[in-house]
Structure formats: C-alpha cells, structure tokens
Amino acid sequence: MPRFVSATHDKTTLTVQYVADNGDILLRSGGTIAWRFNNPGNMRPPSKYVTTSIGVGDSKSGEFFIFPDYDTGRAEKKALLRRKYNNETIASAMEIYAPRSENDTDAYIKWICDRTGFSRDRQLSSMNDSELDSMMNAMEKREGYYARPETRHEKWVxxxxxxxxxxxxxxxxxxxxxxxxxxxxxxxxxxxxxxxxxxxxxxxxxxxxxxxxxxxxxxxxxxxxxxxxxxxxxxxxxxxxxKAATQTHYAKDSTRDDAKTPFRYKIVSGDSLSKIATKFKTSVDQLKQDNHLKSNRIFAGDYLMIHGAKPQVAALAPSPSSHDxxxxxxxxxxxxxxxxxxxxxxxxxxxxxxxxxxxxxxxxxxxxxxxxxxxxxSSAVLTPTPVPKPVPGLAARPAAGNAPASAASAPASGPSAAAGLQGASQATTPDRSKQGQGHPLALIPAVSPQAPWMEKALEQAKLWHGQKEDVITKTINYHKEVGGNLKSLVGNGNPWCASFANWCLMQAGYPITATPMDSQSFRHSKNFVKIDKPVFGAVAVYKHTKGGHAAFVYAKTKAGSPILLGGNQSDAINFGTQKATELKGFFVPASYLKFAQAELAKGAVLETSTAEELNDAFHIEFKKKKDHADR
The missing domain is CATH 2.60.40.10 (Immunoglobulins)
Structure with a gap:
C-alpha cells in the first residue's frame, strides 16, 4: 500500500489530493472535513505537538490538519486528550474542546455520556485506554466523521x-x-x-x-x-x-586599472595548488599567502580566494549556487x-x-x-520547495587552510566546468570586452559541478569542529530542517546521519528522500541512483543489526576503504569509516548521474588519507563512542 507524503485541499470542489511515495495520487472528495482530512478529531493548526500531519487544508470553517490515514489522525487525537485534557472531567474538557461560542456544549456532553455510560464528572485520567477509546468513538460520531457517506468519492490517478x-x-x-x-x-x-x-x-x-x-x-x-x-x-x-556582473565601463584610450579581480574558487577532487596557480596566472606562494596555508595541501570541497585574501575566521554563510x-x-x-x-x-x-x-x-x-x-x-517532487534558510551564523574556527593542507586526481569536468573555468581564467583584468571597445562582458565565475553538497557538509564540519549533538541541536535540528518529526538530535532514538546528509543535499538544491530521517531511504528513493564504484560526494549506505548509517564519501584509506564525512558519527560531524561487510552501496542524486558516470569513466580516484589526518586538518576533535556510534 502506498504511503502518503503530502496533501492539499481544494475548498471549492471539496477535494483533497493525497500524493503517495510512489507518485500515485488519491483524490478524495465529499463527505465531511473529518473524513476527507483523515482527521476524526477535527484538529486545527498550529500545534507544536502534531508532527504526523502531511498538510493543512483550508476550508469554509477554517484550517485543519490533514493526516495520511485514519489511524494516524486518531492517534494524534488520543495524544491530545491525554496531553491537554487528562486532568479534566468530561464536562470541563468539552467546555474547552467544544466551546459554547461554536457548539451546543451541553448537548455534546450528554451525547458522550449517553453513549459511554460515563458520568459527566468522570475524569479522563481515570479512564484506561479502552475506556478512552469508547469516549473517542462517541466524539467521532458527534464530529461527523461518519456523516454524508453517500457523497464520498475516491479516485486513484x-x-x-x-x-x-x-x-x-x-x-x-x-x-x-x-x-x-x-x-x-x-x-x-x-x-x-x-x-x-x-x-x-x-x-x-x-x-x-x-x-x-x-x-x-x-x-x-x-x-x-x-x-x-x-x-x-x-x-x-x-x-x-x-550569474555574473559586468565590470566598469572604460572609455576608449582612457587610463585603465589592470588589477585582478578577487574571486572565490571551490576546490575539486584532483586539484593542486600548482594546477590552480597555472590556471589563474598566479603563483603557489601567493595562493598560500592569501589563503593562510602552511603547506601545499588543499582539500576538495573547501575553497580558495584567488587574487585576494581569505579571512582567517569567517561566519558560516551560504555559497553561490546555480539556483540564483x-x-x-x-x-x-x-x-x-x-x-x-x-x-x-x-x-x-x-x-x-x-x-x-x-x-x-x-x-x-x-x-x-x-x-x-x-x-x-521525495515530497519535494510534489510542490515547489523554497531555498532553505542558512544555518544561523556562528563564527567558525579557522578554515582548513590554516592547517596542513592535498590533492587527488584529475580536474573535474562536466557541462558547466569547462565553460566556467575558461571564463574565469580569462577574467584576470576588469577590461575584457567585446571587440576591445572598453565595453566589458560579464564574466562567468569558476564553479565546478562536482558534488556541490560537499561544500555544505564541510561548512558544518568546520562550524562545529567536533562538538557533540547536545550542543548542535540547540542551534539546528537537521530532522526538522528536512521535514522530519524528531524534536532533537540527542539520544539513541534520534539518529540523524540521514537527516544531515539530506539537509546538505537540500541546501545545494537537490531533491531529498521521501523519508529523510531514514538512512536506508537512499536505497529506495527514485531521486537517487546506485552506482558501482564510489565517487567524491556519493552517499555510502550501511546496514547493521542495530540500525544503519549514511554519509558522504570523501577520500579512501590505503586499503581502499571509503573515508566518510557525515553526521551522527560518534554524536558529531566528522570524518570516519564503517565496516566494509555492512556496506549496501553508493548512491548519487539521479540528476547528478551523468557527471558521476563521467568521473568514473575518466578514472578519477579518491584522495588517499586517514580519518584521523582529515579530522586534525579541519580542527575536528571529538571522543569516539564504542556503542551506538551511529545508532
């Protein structure tokens, strides 16, 4: 049976459109709001406690939660009665639940008592689950869940x-x-x-x-x-x-300033300082000076300032993306x-x-x-998704460039890489112009399409530098950011590796999985495709007896095992490894498939390193857990 992941209501036609995780649509029309919305309690937003709704429907009577099925809606109503009304009597509870300004409250109380045999002074806390269920059955009939059956219609599309x-x-x-x-x-x-x-x-x-x-x-x-x-x-x-901006207009034969324009360059797997220096007509020494590097080592996913100085300490900020x-x-x-x-x-x-x-x-x-x-x-398929908000700006520790910094294999390629890099390499003076007439062209920035979500993951790793989930969750809850219902990152019941991975992908403008808190969801989502060998940025999925894990491939060990950059690795964001016997595969976004294939076809290889070395380079310090390391 398909699982519904989103729903909308057309109050003109009284029709709810339920969208399932396999793309099927159920059109449910007629009946009452309680039936159409799978909301037998007619629960209304807002509520910080209701986390299982898949939409909010507007109606002539106002807004109501839409639940994926009747059982979910009933469970939320039962939780509401226990949470808010447990210490009330039937009579006092209905004064609040069905206020006199909107209902015949006395008739409602009599209705419940007549059908349950309870007195109006019976306290809800004295009822066991079976007794509370009987009270709920009476309320559902009163609320109209079963009314107008002859008008009910359902159609699958x-x-x-x-x-x-x-x-x-x-x-x-x-x-x-x-x-x-x-x-x-x-x-x-x-x-x-x-x-x-x-x-x-x-x-x-x-x-x-x-x-x-x-x-x-x-x-x-x-x-x-x-x-x-x-x-x-x-x-x-x-x-x-x-996207790019034109430079200042220069009149013909005027005095011109040939100073090179500084710009931000994302390091891709295969880059080295010497390659970058040659490409942008500068020197290795100048790059090291501008970016505060103590060695020639650089890291894919990080960035360098070209022809300009890099701040030694910077607040986290979103980087430019193709969606702008x-x-x-x-x-x-x-x-x-x-x-x-x-x-x-x-x-x-x-x-x-x-x-x-x-x-x-x-x-x-x-x-x-x-x-x-x-x-x-992914529910993102169903409706346009707004660009996610950046994480609240906390001051990051010094960037990786302040630590010993290597490069791996060949430069990245792809539909935009060649054009973007070529444009930037020629953009060394602000007077490049059409036909040399002093009318500058806008210069396309050098942005590689290689795994842009990895820059987001690195930003988070550098931002938190090994701090544990109890600290991180005070500022950002990755579960909530991707539409999940877990209220915290803390605890064995709140694994957040998949939520972190989906958040990074979402920040970079890629669709996420339909169940974004589940590490195994990458294996089953139509938004992701399995590939035979790992590429930089692929999602590696593992399954073990106590759960599973999902994280991004960043490098490899000398033995060839993937080194992963991920969240919920010993309750932190860091570099680590997993057991090879538990690996279920490597996955990339479906829209990234051709680039991943090109990387594999040209024989691109991952950098060889160790998790310890990478954590040290990025100032990530944390205490490893032996049990429930990734929950």
Missing amino acids: KTAAVTLSNGAQPIPNQPVVVKSGGKQQTMQTNLLGQLPLLPFDKAGEQIQLLMHDTQDGLKEIGSITTQAVSSAHVFFRDLFVS SAVRASNTGAQSGSHESLSSIAHDAASPGGAATSNASGSGAAAAVTKPMTTAV
Whole structure:
C-alpha cells in the first residue's frame, strides 16, 4: 500500500489530493472535513505537538490538519486528550474542546455520556485506554466523521514525475511545453528541476516534452510512454546556469586599472595548488599567502580566494549556487534523445551576481533517462520547495587552510566546468570586452559541478569542529530542517546521519528522500541512483543489526576503504569509516548521474588519507563512542 507524503485541499470542489511515495495520487472528495482530512478529531493548526500531519487544508470553517490515514489522525487525537485534557472531567474538557461560542456544549456532553455510560464528572485520567477509546468513538460520531457517506468519492490517478538535469545539477525555473492527448500547456520546473506531477489515465499514452531553443525554436527534449504504474523520469540536457556582473565601463584610450579581480574558487577532487596557480596566472606562494596555508595541501570541497585574501575566521554563510542564476548557455553538441533505465545506466557506467550576459541554448535534444517509480518519492517532487534558510551564523574556527593542507586526481569536468573555468581564467583584468571597445562582458565565475553538497557538509564540519549533538541541536535540528518529526538530535532514538546528509543535499538544491530521517531511504528513493564504484560526494549506505548509517564519501584509506564525512558519527560531524561487510552501496542524486558516470569513466580516484589526518586538518576533535556510534 502506498504511503502518503503530502496533501492539499481544494475548498471549492471539496477535494483533497493525497500524493503517495510512489507518485500515485488519491483524490478524495465529499463527505465531511473529518473524513476527507483523515482527521476524526477535527484538529486545527498550529500545534507544536502534531508532527504526523502531511498538510493543512483550508476550508469554509477554517484550517485543519490533514493526516495520511485514519489511524494516524486518531492517534494524534488520543495524544491530545491525554496531553491537554487528562486532568479534566468530561464536562470541563468539552467546555474547552467544544466551546459554547461554536457548539451546543451541553448537548455534546450528554451525547458522550449517553453513549459511554460515563458520568459527566468522570475524569479522563481515570479512564484506561479502552475506556478512552469508547469516549473517542462517541466524539467521532458527534464530529461527523461518519456523516454524508453517500457523497464520498475516491479516485486513484497515476502520474509521471519529470526532472530536468544538465548531467550534474537540476535545471531550475525552466519553462517546458508539455503535449499530451492533443492538448498543450507550458509548465516550469521548480528550484529542484522538477515539473509538477503529470497525471495520466492509462498505459500507452504519449507525453511529449519540448523547450524553446534560440537556434531552432521549440524543440523536443524527450517523450514518455506511460506505464501501468506511476513512473519517474530524468531528462538530461547540456544546459548550465550561471550569474555574473559586468565590470566598469572604460572609455576608449582612457587610463585603465589592470588589477585582478578577487574571486572565490571551490576546490575539486584532483586539484593542486600548482594546477590552480597555472590556471589563474598566479603563483603557489601567493595562493598560500592569501589563503593562510602552511603547506601545499588543499582539500576538495573547501575553497580558495584567488587574487585576494581569505579571512582567517569567517561566519558560516551560504555559497553561490546555480539556483540564483540568470545566465543560461548550452553546448551545441547535446545528445540525441535516448531513453534508458536509470538502473541500467548505473550498472553500465562506471559569486556575487549582477547583470545577466547571455541567453543561448544548444540545438540538440537531451538524453532522457527514466526509471519506474516503485518506492519512495521525495515530497519535494510534489510542490515547489523554497531555498532553505542558512544555518544561523556562528563564527567558525579557522578554515582548513590554516592547517596542513592535498590533492587527488584529475580536474573535474562536466557541462558547466569547462565553460566556467575558461571564463574565469580569462577574467584576470576588469577590461575584457567585446571587440576591445572598453565595453566589458560579464564574466562567468569558476564553479565546478562536482558534488556541490560537499561544500555544505564541510561548512558544518568546520562550524562545529567536533562538538557533540547536545550542543548542535540547540542551534539546528537537521530532522526538522528536512521535514522530519524528531524534536532533537540527542539520544539513541534520534539518529540523524540521514537527516544531515539530506539537509546538505537540500541546501545545494537537490531533491531529498521521501523519508529523510531514514538512512536506508537512499536505497529506495527514485531521486537517487546506485552506482558501482564510489565517487567524491556519493552517499555510502550501511546496514547493521542495530540500525544503519549514511554519509558522504570523501577520500579512501590505503586499503581502499571509503573515508566518510557525515553526521551522527560518534554524536558529531566528522570524518570516519564503517565496516566494509555492512556496506549496501553508493548512491548519487539521479540528476547528478551523468557527471558521476563521467568521473568514473575518466578514472578519477579518491584522495588517499586517514580519518584521523582529515579530522586534525579541519580542527575536528571529538571522543569516539564504542556503542551506538551511529545508532
């Protein structure tokens, strides 16, 4: 049976749309609010205690919680009665629960007493669970849960979920023309590159997807043949998004300042100081001086300041991302529209912004990748998700550059890497201009698409530098940030490795799993794909007798075991390892698949190090736990 993950209510048609984790939609209309909303207690928001609702429905009578099923709604009502009314009598409880301004309170009290045999002075605390259940049964009938059965209607609808990707990152805010059944409509991807769910009636229907191309006009990027079940599809297009500001206008023959403009460069796996110095026409010594480095070692996911000094102590702040961007450009060599299974591909493959400068797209349709949606789907697929708020700004310890700092293998590549790096390497003076006329172009910043979520994970590691979960949870609860209902990071019942990993992915603009607090959810989510070998930033998932663990691959030991950067590792954020026998696989976001395949195909290797060395380099100090290290 599908599990519902979100719900909305149309008060005009009196219809609730329940969206399941496999993409199916249940349309429930008619009846009463209590029935439509699976809310037999007619519970209203707000409430800090209600953590199991999947939506809030607006109605002519106001707002009410929507629960995924009747049992969940009833359990919340029972918890409310025990929590708020346990010390009340039936009579005094109903004065509060059903106030006289809205109800015939005396009639309500008589209704309960007549159907339970309890006196109006019976205290709820004196009732056992069975007796309280009988009182709740009477209240549900009074609240109208079973009323108007002849008007109740339910209809299941299958859907196709579509994500657009440039091979490494989702493509946000992209208009797409959808043609199906002789009709045409224009939709737009959300911040996670996802279109609204596309409903269909039966298998064998054709859904055509098109985008406007500056050279060829409206052009097909792929098509879907519907199946008997809901399905998920990723369409890849060589399109990258960036944002940049133009430099000052220079009059012809005027005196010009050739000072190089400082910018922030994200280190990728395979970088070294000498490579970066050559690329940006500076020296290793200058890079070390500007970034306070005591050695030539640098770390993937960290950043360097080029042509400018790096603050020695900085508050945590979000870094620029492609989702803030306005410039769109595409390679002309986009792949033709093939249609493959995500699982088969996985097994086969190994900034400050300002004015926009251009808007061009390629002539080729992108390769499309599809996968039947048989398990979990992120709730982020269902509705546009706002850009998450950054963590409250705490002063971080000195960045990794202040400690001994290495590089691993080859430079990153991908749809945006080449263009971005080339633009930045030429951007050494503020007067680069079209036809040398002193009209500067906006310069695309050097942003690699390599695992951008790793920068978020490193920021957190440097921010907390080994402090335990009892300290972290006072400032941020990763469970709550990803939509979970656990109220704290502390305790064996609150494992937070998966919530931390999903939070980092969400901060970087990627969809998360439907059950984001569960370490095993990456294995079953349609938003993630299993790959055969680890790449930098892949989610490694482990399963053991006492639970499981999920963390990001950062490096490897001499023996080849993955070194993981993750949360809830001995109650902290740090680098560590897990037992190889408990490994269940490596997973990457579906929209990142092509970039991961390219990394594997070119033979990119992880840096060799030790967890202890990495923790020391990032000033991470913590006491290891022997039992329940990751719960």
